[in-house]
Amino acid sequence: MKPTRMHYFYAQNWPAWIWFALAPLLCVWIMASALGPPPDFSTLGAEAKSNLVLLGFAWLLGFLVAVLLGWFIFGPIYHYRAELNGAPFQPGDRVQILVGRDRGRVVRVAEVWDWRGDLRVALGDLAGRKGRTIDDFVQVIKVTDAEPPAAAGAASGAPLNGSVR
Numbered sequence: 524m525k526p527t528r529m530h531y532f533y534a535q536n537w538p539a540w541i542w543f544a545l546a547p548l549l550c551v552w553i554m555a556s557a558l559g560p561p562p563d564f565s566t567l568g569a570e571a572k573s574n575l576v577l578l579g580f581a582w583l584l585g586f587l588v589a590v591l592l593g594w595f596i597f598g599p600i601y602h603y604r605a606e607l608n609g610a611p612f613q614p615g616d617r618v619q620i621l622v623g624r625d626r627g628r629v630v631r632v633a634e635v636w637d638w639r640g641d642l643r644v645a646l647g648d649l650a651g652r653k654g655r656t657i658d659d660f661v662q663v664i665k666v667t668d669a670e671p672p673a674a675a676g677a678a679s680g681a682p683l684n685g686s687v688r
Contacts, residue, residue: 524609526621526664533604533661534621539597543589550585551578601661605640609665612642618663620644625655629666 532538554577555561562570612618616632625646633654634643642663643654657663 524664524667526619530608530661530664531621533601534659534663536659538600539593542593542597543586546589546592547582547585550581550588554578554581601659605660608661608663609667610660611635611637612660612663612665617666618642618644619666620655620657620663622662623655 558574558577562568562574564571609616609618612632612635614632614635617629618632619629620626628646630644630646632642633645636642640660641656641658642660643656644663645654
């Protein structure tokens, strides 16, 4: 399966970034409209200070509401996106990494922690690293159309050990 723009959109966690930016701003906008016309901020009098404090509390309240509601809103959405990416994953599955320094690499799944939604992929000998933990199932996509190199050689009739017939 070839990754689409939506795969990358969710893998880079854009819905959460947008949510945590817009929800507090919405609360600030509601508070500002409830307070009425803005006072003169050039002198920073008592009324201007109280408006700024109230707007700051509105932003904080909006952020806390975004955190609390975000679990219920984004949990099912990200779970559905993970299923579209091929979850649940099993050790040995071939996946393509969508984000980070190894973006675009096709690797094998080494370990899966379903209860956390995390997995560890085996990076091989390329960088001398043992593996990398992927924080979310939406950050990888299962590769189903590519065959492993050994299976491709066996299917073509070529000897696997490199000898000549």
